[in-house]
Amino acid sequence: MEPIESKSLKEVITGAFSIKEDSASNREIKKRLQSAGKVTGTNLCMMACANLIACIGLNAGQMTVVVGAMLIEPLMGSILMIAYCTVSANKREYASYALGFLFQIITSIIASTVYFLLTPVKEPTEELLSMTQPTMFEVMVAVVGGAAGVIGQTRKDKVNTIIPGVAIATALMPPLCTCGYAIANLNLDMLLGSAYMFIVNAYFISLGASLVLSLFRIPLHEEMTEKERKETRRSMIITTIIILIPALVVSLYKLLMK
Numbered sequence: 001m002e003p004i005e006s007k008s009l010k011e012v013i014t015g016a017f018s019i020k021e022d023s024a025s026n027r028e029i030k031k032r033l034q035s036a037g038k039v040t041g042t043n044l045c046m047m048a049c050a051n052l053i054a055c056i057g058l059n060a061g062q063m064t065v066v067v068g069a070m071l072i073e074p075l076m077g078s079i080l081m082i083a084y085c086t087v088s089a090n091k092r093e094y095a096s097y098a099l100g101f102l103f104q105i106i107t108s109i110i111a112s113t114v115y116f117l118l119t120p121v122k123e124p125t126e127e128l129l130s131m132t133q134p135t136m137f138e139v140m141v142a143v144v145g146g147a148a149g150v151i152g153q154t155r156k157d158k159v160n161t162i163i164p165g166v167a168i169a170t171a172l173m174p175p176l177c178t179c180g181y182a183i184a185n186l187n188l189d190m191l192l193g194s195a196y197m198f199i200v201n202a203y204f205i206s207l208g209a210s211l212v213l214s215l216f217r218i219p220l221h222e223e224m225t226e227k228e229r230k231e232t233r234r235s236m237i238i239t240t241i242i243i244l245i246p247a248l249v250v251s252l253y254k255l256l257m258k
Helices: 009-016 026-037 041-060 063-072 075-087 091-118 126-132 136-153 164-170 173-184 188-213 226-257
Strands: none
Touching: 026 075, 026 136, 041 063, 041 091, 041 126, 041 173, 063 173, 075 091, 075 136, 075 188, 091 173, 126 173, 126 188, 136 188, 136 226, 173 188, 188 226
């Protein structure tokens, strides 16, 4: 009787949490992310509708309504495609999807500004105020959310993502609504705080997705020298630190004030 091949604990754990075994082909992954990140007229209309729903929820202090808005907002797809372009070093597509993402942001801010100009309820709710001071908790949730979102998109049997739950957890829409409120009420401090929260969420979702995608052999669109690779990593590290510092300061302040 032949002995059963034994595996080390490390091999067992690695195999149990492997995300490569049931992954789709690189062509299929790119196709899915391109489809999810494509910005069209319908996409922008969905963006405006989701934003208005979220604004109503924030204005009324009803987070369940905000959750409903985040189930239909299309921002997550754009961010995941931007992450793919970053990993594949595709500068042309990166610029294209980044521009589409900018259109989504502008559409959302315009819609929310118009809403808060017209609504008779002008006092900021706790829900609106909570969107102006991101902490390290938001950073961690965004990284994990981005990783989970792209893992779902890279399976052979596609998981039901852009993951509504991930979109909810990473809260991309509420900070944009708060930007609109701040503009409508000429509140610069609130505008800067909510804009920063959105940047934190969007950037760290993209970073989390990029880290996962880097585990796959995503073909490079343009070959990079070792020097270019090092410069890219260096610029990413510097950008991450710069974005992270204010959230870290807020977290420490809240911790010390308890």
